[in-house]
Amino acid sequence: MKRKTSQRTALENVFDKEDRPLSVEEILKTGREYVGSLNQATVYRNLKTMVEKGAILQINHPVLGTLYELAGKGHHHHFHCRVCDRVFELPGCGLDSRKAAPKGFVTEGHEIFLFGVCPSCAD
Amino acid sequence: MKRKTSQRTALENVFDKEDRPLSVEEILKTGREYVGSLNQATVYRNLKTMVEKGAILQINHPVLGTLYELAGKGHHHHFHCRVCDRVFELPGCGLDSRKAAPKGFVTEGHEIFLFGVCPSCAD
DNA sequence: TTTTTAATGCGAATTCATTTGCATTATAAT
DNA sequence: ATTATAATGCAAATGAATTCGCATTAAAAA
Numbered sequence: 181m182k183r184k185t186s187q188r189t190a191l192e193n194v195f196d197k198e199d200r201p202l203s204v205e206e207i208l209k210t211g212r213e214y215v216g217s218l219n220q221a222t223v224y225r226n227l228k229t230m231v232e233k234g235a236i237l238q239i240n241h242p243v244l245g246t247l248y249e250l251a252g253k254g255h256h257h258h259f260h261c262r263v264c265d266r267v268f269e270l271p272g273c274g275l276d277s278r279k280a281a282p283k284g285f286v287t288e289g290h291e292i293f294l295f296g297v298c299p300s301c302a303d
Numbered sequence: 304m305k306r307k308t309s310q311r312t313a314l315e316n317v318f319d320k321e322d323r324p325l326s327v328e329e330i331l332k333t334g335r336e337y338v339g340s341l342n343q344a345t346v347y348r349n350l351k352t353m354v355e356k357g358a359i360l361q362i363n364h365p366v367l368g369t370l371y372e373l374a375g376k377g378h379h380h381h382f383h384c385r386v387c388d389r390v391f392e393l394p395g396c397g398l399d400s401r402k403a404a405p406k407g408f409v410t411e412g413h414e415i416f417l418f419g420v421c422p423s424c425a426d
Numbered sequence: 427t428t429t430t431t432a433a434t435g436c437g438a439a440t441t442c443a444t445t446t447g448c449a450t451t452a453t454a455a456t
Numbered sequence: 457a458t459t460a461t462a463a464t465g466c467a468a469a470t471g472a473a474t475t476c477g478c479a480t481t482a483a484a485a486a
Contacts, residue, residue, distance in 0.1 A: 182432075182433090183431090183432055183433065183482085183483045183484070184483075184484095185432090185433060185434075185482080185483075186482095187433085187434070188433090204473085204474090217434085217435070218434095218435095219434065219435045219436070220435095220474090221434080221435070221436075221437095221474090221475075221476085222433080222434055222435070224473090224474060224475070225433080225434085225475090226433095228475095239365070240365040240366070241365070242362070242363040242364070242365060242414055243363070245473090246473085257403070259404055259408055259410075262411075268408075270403070270404050270405060270408070271405075272402065273402070274398050274399040274400065274401070274402030274403035274404075275397050275398055275399075275415070276397040276398075276399060277397065278397070279395065279396070279397030280380070280393070280397035280415070280417060281382055281393050281397075281417055281419075282393060282394075284421075284422030284425065285382055285391075285393070285417070285419060285420070285421060285422060285425075286419045286420040286425050287382075287417050287418070287419040288385075288418055288419040288420070289417070289418040289419070290415060290416060290417045290418060291365055291415070291416045291418075292398070292403070292413060292414070292415050292416075293413060293414045293415075293416075294403060294404055294408070294410050294412070294413045295410070295411055295412040295413060295414075296404075296408060296409045296410040296411040296412070297408070297409040297411070298407075298408060299407030299408060302407065302408075302409050305462075305463090306452085306453050306454070306461090306462055306463065307453080307454095308452080308453075308462085308463060308464075309452095310463085310464070311463085327443085327444090340464085340465070341464095341465095342464065342465045342466070343444090343465095344444090344445075344446085344464080344465070344466075344467095345463075345464055345465070347443090347444060347445070348445090348463080348464085349463095351445095368443090369443085369444095
């Protein structure tokens, strides 16, 4: 049977607080604000069970590599700010599926990664 | 001074023949059709110099990892066929930049990865 | 409380992609 | 042809991300 530990709660808090895709490094760093002793192996172990439970999703960012985000957000895309290096989830979709692929290709899904400067860095 | 070797020529032929983004594994496998002794280290060494020369580009596919494609193709996106596992370059762009990101985000670039079934696998 | 054992922390181990050292091969200059 | 050395093949080394073994800690059941 599973137990509710302070480090597991810390991870949940990290995702709730940041509300954006996070790297293991960010999760560890921010998680330690809640539990100072938080260990990397513990982060990996909990991320794995959270993915299995369906609580979070693993995504593969072309620049930042593996990131984790809260599941159940619906279709969205990812914006990477080159200034603060954070990734944001952008609701909605600006892709015209008719123009996306030529005739003959059967498109079943897509991922869009945007790059630029986020609102707080653009000020 | 640099020398023209059969393995270097083989790599160029591979990219010309396939005309799509290729993994190191695919490059090695196809390259061996030209030079049977072709070694993985040689592939890596030549890919590196080709990238430095600007002949090819390295891309990072969210599913397939590192791929290499001929440079100078202009803006395009990538379609990954789940049946044959090949990636194709799709000319053009179906992204409406106004709808892509909310107000406040300064978008400077984007990458789109499409998933589905390619024309030859869809038949 | 006391007990049971799931979960943690730590460091070592593993995995996978890529790089490197070095003896050998082969291009191209002489 | 002969020679100099760039490039190759091979295997070992590296690096980064992730996983694992195990003693210890701490939830929560008794």
